[in-house]
Each structure stands twice: as structure tokens, then as C-alpha cells.
Amino acid sequence: MSLAVDEIRSQFPALARTINGHPAIYFDGPGGTQVPQRVIDRMNDYLVNHNANIHGSFATTRETDQMLHDARVTFADFFGCDWDEVAFGHNATTINFKLSQALLRDLQPGDEIIITDIDHETNRGPWLLLKERGLVVNSIRLDPDTLTLDQEDYRAQLSPKTKVVALNYASNAVGTITDVRDMIRQAHAVGAVTVVDAVHYALHGAIDVRTLDTDYLFCSAYKFFGPHVGILYARKSALDKLRTLRVAPQDPEPPYKFETGTLNHEGIAGAAEAVEFIAEIGRTWGDDRDAALVPYTGRRKAVVAGMRAIDAYEQPLARYFREQLRLIDGLRLYGPHEGVPCTSTIAFTLEGISPADIAHQLSEKGIFVWDGHFFATRLIECLGLTGSGGLLRIGLAPYNTRTEIDRTLAEINALAPSRPH
Ligand SMILES: Cc1ncc(COP(=O)(O)O)c(C=O)c1O
Incomplete structure (x- = not known):
């Protein structure tokens, strides 16, 4: 049974908002989704009834x-x-700075780190910083035509000197999903530790860290219906060894040893409720005949079913959106080729009008979209778009509708240099 969007929408109070008389359209999901009432209630309940230190x-x-x-x-x-492989933090960026600084304590000058050209700066900046400590940091080339990573370049860079490989699961700028599983396998073959940024992926696909076999993976709850909290998966055997930055009285055992100071308790309560919201989608609209669900049971099965139901809802909408955008004169889509795994995130430029101007014009009609580099500055540089305002980005979430897409298409058409064919 396909996801009933009206039932989903009724749970998000923010969707009632209007701008200049227009119902607001939230296509800003890759920057952060809206929050269902149950998440808000859970945070309130914590603050009203259970608020204390630990x-x-x-x-x-x-x-x-x-x-x-x-x-x-x-x-x-x-x-x-x-459960003891889950640590909480402020956000993905802060988690990765802490992780990289902890790993640094066991690295030597001359050791090598591999990052990628497709990543958000969250998974580049913390590693590039280590150059000042004598580490060698190389970035895997992005193919600007296919918007995928150059796997030959990766293989050429890997060596026994490689100590850390930091990868991107899905691009928050152009939606490309990378086959991190295979890249992790190659990294482990040379003895490197792997770190995966799943911040953009987490809204669009089920994560299975055992199948990926990564040592570390992080995401942020505000990208999937929760509040502003970062979450780290750390393989127990890896975190056991990691010399984390912590104060003496802090619990030295995983997962607590990664956490510093008092956590965002109400945020964590809300983040957990966001996962329950996804599980409920799975229980209500998951496909019982889906062979991919066979290995799972209980809430884990519901979460995987929920993510798959979300993806099954968003993908045809994204396909339709892209097809219609392709008909607009002067519009250039930026995404991987058809058939290459991609999230429902759509990026484009339009001749004669900057992404910032498009975003501004759409905002007047109540349509919320992002423009610019979205902190994926290296990718924008590889596409030669740094000086021209980057990209216009539209992200679909399970509360978006075909009507919203048609309304947006009409507005973009009106901004285009000439009418569609
Ligand atoms: C792929 C990706 N990585 C990292 C981040 C940064 O996450 P946070 O704001 O939790 O530090 C974002 C946010 O847009 C993102 O999309």
C-alpha cells in the first residue's frame, strides 16, 4: 500500500503555514525537514515531566x-x-571534529587520509585540518559529467599508508548515492578506518551499518523529522580503542566515552521519537511482500520498511519533477545519470537568472528552496559554479505532493527565458 500523504501531512503542524496567502511548500528538506507533532510532544513531555541531569x-x-x-x-x-555503539552529540560537524581529533592521537606525520570531492565540508574540513599536523590528505576526484566519484582515482590513492577513508553516502547537493559498501571493503583491505557521512542519506534510505561494515557513521536527526541532534554509530571494537577527548570523571566505556558534557536531553528524546515516526510509517505503509525486509524483525523491521516506503513514495515524484524540469528552456539539471542511485534531491541552474534570485522569487510564492553551495563547496567548484551562485536545490520529503510540484513548476516556468516546448 503506498503511503497516504494526507495522513502524513496532518501530523506536521508547520504545513499549515501560509506566505503572502499561499500555502507554504517545504522543498527545503535537505537543509532540514519539518517535525511531526509527536516529536514536539515528546520534547515537551521531557522538559515538563523528566527534566534533570544524569x-x-x-x-x-x-x-x-x-x-x-x-x-x-x-x-x-x-x-x-x-545500543552501546550509539553516541549522541551536538550535530554531525561537531561529531566529526571530535572523531578526527581523537583518531589523530594515534596517527603519525606522513600517514594518509582519503576524503572525497563530493562531500559536504563536514567530512572534509576536519580531515583537511590535520594537514597542519603533517598528515597527507588526498581527495577522490568527482567526475563532473556523471556526478559520481572516480573509482579508479580511489584505487590509485589507496595504499598501506592510508589510515582513514572518509566517505559520503549521499550528496546533499546533487543526490548521488555512492556505493560506500564496496569502498569500505577496499579501505579495510589496506587497514584503514572508515567514516561515513550519512546525513543526507538518512532521510532517503535505510542504513545498515553491519552490511556496510563501516567503523563509524554519523547523521543528524533534524534531517529526518527530529530536532537538532547529531548521532554517531561507532563499531564497538573501534570505539574501545579510540582515545577520545574527555574529562576524567566521564564514563570511559563505549558509547559514553565519546560524549562530552551534558547532552541535549530533550533533543535526544525528540530524535528517538522521530525514529518511532519512521517505524510507524513502516508498520502502516510498509510492503509485507518486500523481500528486503526478510532479515529483520520488530522495530528494526518497521524502521527499514518505513524508509523504503518513504523512498517508494518520493522516487516517482522526483522522476516526474525532473522530467518536467527538462522541458524548460535554459534549465540545466545536475544529477547522476538515469539508473544511478540518487535521492529525491533535485539540483539545477536556469539561464539568465541566478539561483539566489530564483529562490527569492519562489519564496514570495511561499515555496521554500535552497540556493548556493550547501557547504558542498568542493563539488560546486568541480562543477565550475562557484562564481555564479551555485545551484538551486529542491528536496522532496514524504509530506510533499504532486500538487506542490506542479505549483512550483508553473513558477519556475514563469522565470524561464521562454515558454516550455
Ligand atoms: C551531507 C551532509 N553532511 C553534513 C551536514 C552537516 O550536518 P550538521 O548540521 O548536523 O553538522 C549536512 C547538512 O546539510 C549534510 O547535508
Whole structure:
């Protein structure tokens, strides 16, 4: 049964908003999705009824300990791992800075790190910084025609000197999904540690860290219906060894050893509820005959089914959107070739009008889209778009509709240099 968008929409209070009399259209999902009422209620409930610091002896502190543990168990079902492999943090960027600085403690000048040209700066900047400590950092080339990573270039860079490979699961700028599983296998073959940025992927596909076999993977709950909290999966055997940055009284065991100071308790409660929201989508609209669900049970199965239902809803809409955009004179789409795995994120430029101007014009009609580089600055540079304002990006979420797409197409058509064929 395909996802009933009206039922999904009714759970998101933000969708009631109007701008200049137009119902707001939230196509800004890759920058952060809207939040269902149940997530808001869960955060309120924490703050009203359970708000305290951890490890005390009174009711609210014990409830907070329990809530944090339950949230780890919930995210274990999101990643397909054990609860003690889930650590919380401020956001993906802060998590990766902490991870890279911790790994640095066991690296030597001359050791090599591989990053990619397709990544958001979150998974480039923290590694590039290590150059000042004598580390060698090389970036895998992006093929500007296919918008995929050059696998030959990757193979040529890998060597026993490679200590860390930092990869991107899905591009937040152009939607390309990278076959990180195979790249992780190659990295492990030379003894390197792997780090995957799944921030953009997490809204569009089910994550299975055991199948990927990565050492680390991070994402951010605000990209999938939650509040602003970052989450790290860390393989137990890897985190056991990692010399994390922490103060002496802090618990030295995984996963706590990665966390610093007091966590965002209400945010973590809300993030866990966002996973429950996805699981509910799976229970309601998941496809029972889907062979991909066979290995899973319980809430993990519901989460995977939910992500697959979201993807099955978004992909035909994205295809339709791209097909219609292709008909517009002067519009150039930026994405991988047909058939290459891609999220429902659409990027383009339009002749004669800058991405910023398009975003501004659409915003007047209540249509929220992002323009620019989205922190994927290296990718924008590879496409030669740095000086011209980057890309216009439209991201689909499961609360978006065909009517919203048609309304947006009409507005983009009106901005185009001439009418469609
Ligand atoms: C692919 C990707 N990585 C990293 C980030 C940064 O995440 P955070 O804001 O949680 O640091 C983003 C945010 O847009 C992203 O899309």
C-alpha cells in the first residue's frame, strides 16, 4: 500500500503555514525537514515531566538515564547495531571534529587520509585540518559529467599508508548515492578506518551499518523529522580503542566515552521519537511482500520498511519533477545519470537568472528552496559554479505532493527565458 500523504501531512503542524496567502511548500528538506507533532510532544513531555541531569538518585534523574538508554536502543534499530555503539552529540560537524581529533592521537606525520570531492565540508574540513599536523590528505576526484566519484582515482590513492577513508553516502547537493559498501571493503583491505557521512542519506534510505561494515557513521536527526541532534554509530571494537577527548570523571566505556558534557536531553528524546515516526510509517505503509525486509524483525523491521516506503513514495515524484524540469528552456539539471542511485534531491541552474534570485522569487510564492553551495563547496567548484551562485536545490520529503510540484513548476516556468516546448 503506498503511503497516504494526507495522513502524513496532518501530523506536521508547520504545513499549515501560509506566505503572502499561499500555502507554504517545504522543498527545503535537505537543509532540514519539518517535525511531526509527536516529536514536539515528546520534547515537551521531557522538559515538563523528566527534566534533570544524569546519574542521580531522585525520580527525574533516573528517568533521564532511562530515556537516554532507550534512545540508544531506538537508534540501534535505526542503524542496525547494538545500543552501546550509539553516541549522541551536538550535530554531525561537531561529531566529526571530535572523531578526527581523537583518531589523530594515534596517527603519525606522513600517514594518509582519503576524503572525497563530493562531500559536504563536514567530512572534509576536519580531515583537511590535520594537514597542519603533517598528515597527507588526498581527495577522490568527482567526475563532473556523471556526478559520481572516480573509482579508479580511489584505487590509485589507496595504499598501506592510508589510515582513514572518509566517505559520503549521499550528496546533499546533487543526490548521488555512492556505493560506500564496496569502498569500505577496499579501505579495510589496506587497514584503514572508515567514516561515513550519512546525513543526507538518512532521510532517503535505510542504513545498515553491519552490511556496510563501516567503523563509524554519523547523521543528524533534524534531517529526518527530529530536532537538532547529531548521532554517531561507532563499531564497538573501534570505539574501545579510540582515545577520545574527555574529562576524567566521564564514563570511559563505549558509547559514553565519546560524549562530552551534558547532552541535549530533550533533543535526544525528540530524535528517538522521530525514529518511532519512521517505524510507524513502516508498520502502516510498509510492503509485507518486500523481500528486503526478510532479515529483520520488530522495530528494526518497521524502521527499514518505513524508509523504503518513504523512498517508494518520493522516487516517482522526483522522476516526474525532473522530467518536467527538462522541458524548460535554459534549465540545466545536475544529477547522476538515469539508473544511478540518487535521492529525491533535485539540483539545477536556469539561464539568465541566478539561483539566489530564483529562490527569492519562489519564496514570495511561499515555496521554500535552497540556493548556493550547501557547504558542498568542493563539488560546486568541480562543477565550475562557484562564481555564479551555485545551484538551486529542491528536496522532496514524504509530506510533499504532486500538487506542490506542479505549483512550483508553473513558477519556475514563469522565470524561464521562454515558454516550455
Ligand atoms: C551531507 C551532509 N553532511 C553534513 C551536514 C552537516 O550536518 P550538521 O548540521 O548536523 O553538522 C549536512 C547538512 O546539510 C549534510 O547535508
